[in-house]
Amino acid sequence: MNINLILLAAGNSRRFNGNKLLALYKGKPIYMHVVEKALNLEVNKIICVTQYEEIRKNLKNTKINVVMNDNSDLGISSSIKLGISFDKNADGYMFMVCDQPFMSLKTLNLVKDTFINSDKGIVCVGSGNNKGNPVIFSKKYINELLSLEGDIGGKKIIKGHLNDFQLVNINDEIELVDIDTQEEYVKNL
DSSP states (O other): OOEEEEEEEOOOOTTTTSOGGGSEETTEEHHHHHHHHHHTSOOSEEEEEESOHHHHHHTTTSSOEEEEOTTGGGOHHHHHHHHHHHOTTOSEEEEEETTOTTOOHHHHHHHHHHHHHSSOSEEEEEETTEEEEEEEEEGGGHHHHHTOOTTOOTHHHHHHTGGGEEEEEOSOGGGGOOOOSHHHHHHHO
């Protein structure tokens, strides 16, 4: 089964007061912690959607396909559309945000394997009632993903198809933490 991993790295970090993806954690930019795990995940293609030239340059000599988002002000939907449009022939599209440095490769593999081995068209990671990223959508949802507008992501689609949805529960909630503010950065890193 061909699954394309789409790394979302085009946000404006408005609440962070600076580019959170380039903020350092253990001597590396936050996004690189995600990238390194992604490179160890067996998937069809890895596509990183970003607006940042520095990220593009840093990924130049990797197997990651970089797509520049010049319209990131249009919200996350613009990055979702660019990531899918890079290759519309996958069986599934796995979306991962690049501000979750604690996400483990084990969890990424668990989400992918659950999608492959289940009959559900949407699989995402979560803990209790907290649903998060990464999430995988079957290709049957491609038109709904491509019709998203503004800063609306896949949660809207999940809510409309709960009968075709499976949650992969994880024990360590730190994996779900994304860094959105300076306070979260200081607290978690």
